[in-house]
Amino acid sequence: MKTALLSSILLLSNVYVSVAKKYKDIPCEWKSLSGVHYDLKPLMLTPGAPSFEIKDGDIPCTPEEEPSYSYVWNFCGEVPYEDVPDPCRDRNKTHAVALQYAWYESWSDCHVVGRYNAANDDLSYAMLDSRDPTKGVSISYPSGEKCSSGALRTTTLDVQCANTKSRILSAQEPHVCQYHFVMESYHGCPTECPVTKNGLCNSHGHCSFDKNLKAPYCYCNEGYSGSDCADSSSSSSSFDGNALQSQMLKALVVITILLVAVISFMIYKVIALRKEQAEESNVQFAQRGGRNFSSDSNF
Numbered sequence: 001m002k003t004a005l006l007s008s009i010l011l012l013s014n015v016y017v018s019v020a021k022k023y024k025d026i027p028c029e030w031k032s033l034s035g036v037h038y039d040l041k042p043l044m045l046t047p048g049a050p051s052f053e054i055k056d057g058d059i060p061c062t063p064e065e066e067p068s069y070s071y072v073w074n075f076c077g078e079v080p081y082e083d084v085p086d087p088c089r090d091r092n093k094t095h096a097v098a099l100q101y102a103w104y105e106s107w108s109d110c111h112v113v114g115r116y117n118a119a120n121d122d123l124s125y126a127m128l129d130s131r132d133p134t135k136g137v138s139i140s141y142p143s144g145e146k147c148s149s150g151a152l153r154t155t156t157l158d159v160q161c162a163n164t165k166s167r168i169l170s171a172q173e174p175h176v177c178q179y180h181f182v183m184e185s186y187h188g189c190p191t192e193c194p195v196t197k198n199g200l201c202n203s204h205g206h207c208s209f210d211k212n213l214k215a216p217y218c219y220c221n222e223g224y225s226g227s228d229c230a231d232s233s234s235s236s237s238s239f240d241g242n243a244l245q246s247q248m249l250k251a252l253v254v255i256t257i258l259l260v261a262v263i264s265f266m267i268y269k270v271i272a273l274r275k276e277q278a279e280e281s282n283v284q285f286a287q288r289g290g291r292n293f294s295s296d297s298n299f
Helices: 002-022 086-090 118-124 241-297
Strands: 029-031 037-039 052-054 070-073 098-103 108-114 125-127 136-141 154-161 167-175 178-185 205-210 215-220
Touching: 029 118, 052 167, 070 178, 086 098, 086 108, 098 178, 118 125, 118 136
Parallel strands: 108 154, 154 178
Antiparallel strands: 029 037, 052 070, 070 098, 098 108, 125 136, 136 154, 167 178, 205 215
């Protein structure tokens, strides 16, 4: 009995290890329930690299007046110590993935608005559009400092799929103690849309979603093909809906012209036939009328 029990425990342990290896949670990588894969690791900052930051909460070249707080953040890891603002260092708030701070001559402030938990990495992700994974991906950083209400500060970071390495669009606090950062990056696209040295889909296409196959792919421009649109062969096999519609329209125009020509010819032949029949009838009538006149004259 004990031997059987130990064998069962050993078997379950092996199964658990196998499953854990197969579904190992890799930081900054996420596979959705629909099977779409995202990889934000290239956006993780290394020591010496500048953090993602908006100072004074203001974004250049926008008419809106953003809040006076500044923000600094990282992906799937703490903000590098050298990039932690002085107001946060002074308060020993150096272990955070996202920080909110203000710094004036006579006053400063700092709040931890998000922390990263590598153990629950997969629980932090969501698609920006559940019906179209090519719109981008969102990652949440909960467990920030407590607000006066007792609620924990939380940051949501949206990475919109776009053909650029990284570009900050906004960093705001739309609700009290709820922060929302928005960026653009081709790392926010599904990995099924490859990024080459030239950019997303080799900069010769865009990341699209096939609703029938339920899979993202690179929709290549005319003259390019391949999974990453890197093949510039003239005989491109990529599907071009506009070209197909144009060809079908041309074919319909040709068929219409041929039908009009055939119908016109048939109408012409019918009119000619009726005219010929009428002329024959007139001739026959004239001939019968002549014979009748000759017979009458003999009397």
